Amino acid sequence: MMKPICRFIDFETGKIGSNAKITKRYLSDLEGVFRDIDALRSMFNRDILVYEVHEIVVPERAGEITHGTSIIYPGKVGDEYFMTKGHFHVRAGGEVYLCLKGEGYILMEEKGGRSSYSKMIPGSLVYVPPLWAHRTINMGTKEFTCFYAFPSEVGHDYESIEKKGFSKLFLERDGKPVIENAHRDHQDSFLG
Amino acid sequence: MMKPICRFIDFETGKIGSNAKITKRYLSDLEGVFRDIDALRSMFNRDILVYEVHEIVVPERAGEITHGTSIIYPGKVGDEYFMTKGHFHVRAGGEVYLCLKGEGYILMEEKGGRSSYSKMIPGSLVYVPPLWAHRTINMGTKEFTCFYAFPSEVGHDYESIEKKGFSKLFLERDGKPVIENAHRDHQDSFLG
Numbered sequence: 001m002m003k004p005i006c007r008f009i010d011f012e013t014g015k016i017g018s019n020a021k022i023t024k025r026y027l028s029d030l031e032g033v034f035r036d037i038d039a040l041r042s043m044f045n046r047d048i049l050v051y052e053v054h055e056i057v058v059p060e061r062a063g064e065i066t067h068g069t070s071i072i073y074p075g076k077v078g079d080e081y082f083m084t085k086g087h088f089h090v091r092a093g094g095e096v097y098l099c100l101k102g103e104g105y106i107l108m109e110e111k112g113g114r115s116s117y118s119k120m121i122p123g124s125l126v127y128v129p130p131l132w133a134h135r136t137i138n139m140g141t142k143e144f145t146c147f148y149a150f151p152s153e154v155g156h157d158y159e160s161i162e163k164k165g166f167s168k169l170f171l172e173r174d175g176k177p178v179i180e181n182a183h184r185d186h187q188d189s190f191l192g
Numbered sequence: 193m194m195k196p197i198c199r200f201i202d203f204e205t206g207k208i209g210s211n212a213k214i215t216k217r218y219l220s221d222l223e224g225v226f227r228d229i230d231a232l233r234s235m236f237n238r239d240i241l242v243y244e245v246h247e248i249v250v251p252e253r254a255g256e257i258t259h260g261t262s263i264i265y266p267g268k269v270g271d272e273y274f275m276t277k278g279h280f281h282v283r284a285g286g287e288v289y290l291c292l293k294g295e296g297y298i299l300m301e302e303k304g305g306r307s308s309y310s311k312m313i314p315g316s317l318v319y320v321p322p323l324w325a326h327r328t329i330n331m332g333t334k335e336f337t338c339f340y341a342f343p344s345e346v347g348h349d350y351e352s353i354e355k356k357g358f359s360k361l362f363l364e365r366d367g368k369p370v371i372e373n374a375h376r377d378h379q380d381s382f383l384g
Contacts, residue, residue, distance in 0.1 A: 002321040004300050006310040009290065009317050016317065056319060062254065063285040063322045063343055093255040096341050098201065098290075108196050118198040125201050125208065127248060129194040130255045149288050149341040151255055 005056055011100050014071035014145030016054040021068075023053040025085070027077070032162055033085055035169065035182075036078030049073060050082045064152035071145045072104065072138040079171045086135030086161045093154030095134065098147045099124040103140030105179070107168055108132045111160070115167045117179065120146070133161055137170040139177045197248055203292050206263035206337030208246040213260075215245040217277070219269070224354055225277055227361065227374075228270030241265060242274045256344035263337045264296065264330040271363045278327030278353045285346030287326065290339045291316040295332030297371070299360055300324045303352070307359045309371065312338070325353055329362040331369045 008017045026047045027040060034040050055068035075082040081104075088111070089095070097106055099120040106126050109115040111133075118126055120136070128134045138144035169180045200209045218239045219232060226232050247260035267274040273296075280303070281287070289298055291312040298318050301307040303325075310318055312328070320326045330336035361372045 004308045004310070004321060004324065005319040007317045009315045011315050056317070058286065058319060058321075063283070063346065065257070065286045065288050065319070065341060065343065067288045067317075067319070067341070091255070094250065094257045096257050096259045098339060116196045118196070123201045123203050125199045125248070125259075127197040127250060127257070127259070129196060129250075132196065147290060147339070149257060149259070151257065151343055154255065 002059070005058075007056060009069055009100070009147065014054070014069045014101060014143055016056070016069060020054040021057050023055070024049055025051050030085065033083070034077035034080050036080060039078035043077065048075065050075065051084055058152050060152045062151070062153050065149050066152040067147070067149040069100070069145055069147055070136060071143050072136060073143055074138055074141050076172060079173065081137050081139050081170045081172065081177070083137040083170065084135050085158055086133055086166060088133045088157040088160050089130070089150070090155035090157050091153065092130035093151040094130050095128040095148060095150040097126045097128065097134075097136070100145045100147055102138060102142050102144035104136055104138045104144035105170060106134060106136050107166055107170070108134045109166055113167065117168060120144075133166070135161075135166060139170060194251070197250075199248060201261055201292070201339065206246070206261045206293060206335055208248070208261060212246040213249050215247070216241055217243050222277065225275070226269035226272050228272060231270035235269065240267065242267065243276055250344050252344045254343070254345050257341050258344040259339070259341040261292070261337055261339055262328060263335050264328060265335055266330055266333050268364060271365065273329050273331050273362045273364065273369070275329040275362065276327050277350055278325055278358060280325045280349040280352050281322070281342070282347035282349050283345065284322035285343040286322050287320040287340060287342040289318045289320065289326075289328070292337045292339055294330060294334050294336035296328055296330045296336035297362060298326060298328050299358055299362070300326045301358055305359065309360060312336075325358070327353075327358060331362060
């Protein structure tokens, strides 16, 4: 029988003290994610950490909840803000995001094409319904940290996003953050 | 098809702005929870709010995550600190607790009798495995607020706890918090 797991999130750094599974995504892991390939490659000489994920590992079976933190560092590739790769779940499963630090957006998209996005600041709480892809984007000047939780058995599908991308771009124009269409057919809604 | 849900947790009050389902538990709802029945009844003339739960309502089916906040106010019934009723899940399902404010404990117990407890301060992250009952206790001087998430389809079993109680008491003795056995057979472990 499994025992309780007791850990600690440092709200300042977003890191989970001990025994978390840590995944680090550097610029060189993110070819195909950012649109400006030349800008991306020109930054490879100092391979920058774009985001990291600290995860509490639980059994991958029905009834269990995988949870952890994602920490996106501030930065841009060309005019595009640092962000996560984004994923669908393989099986239908919702996901909760709670912003703990910083300022950014969550972008969500159905396989059919409908998209939604919402600004997140500390306290923002977003429920990504089953079958919606999701990505988070740091549009601030410090770390953008979210706590997340999802059903452990649903798995990750990164490939669909790698092939098709999302329908929105999060860019800096004249020193200001803007959200633009990525020139694909879609419906979308702005959730605040 | 369900749409994303975007809400906001006020980290100071623990409350979720709009459209949350709010459950309030007053002293008069908690007969049988606290051991000092006379102290409990003597407090009924000013029926005090012990805790409240703000919950995001999602469909009760596999793959969905119910989530929200529990806010326990500071106080005691006799020498026993304010706490939640506590519950098992009807079907096997884990639950995540993340402390956002205050100071307290989480007490967890298997049906067989093994118990665990852990101190929680802001940042403390506890995973209650499937089939463990759980209760949270405010041992501080302000609100003790936790964010929680669990699989929506697992249901709540309050009755087993109402009948048998938990194996630990969280009391104030000579102005100091202490944890005592409730004189039942059990194994237990202290998780820090």
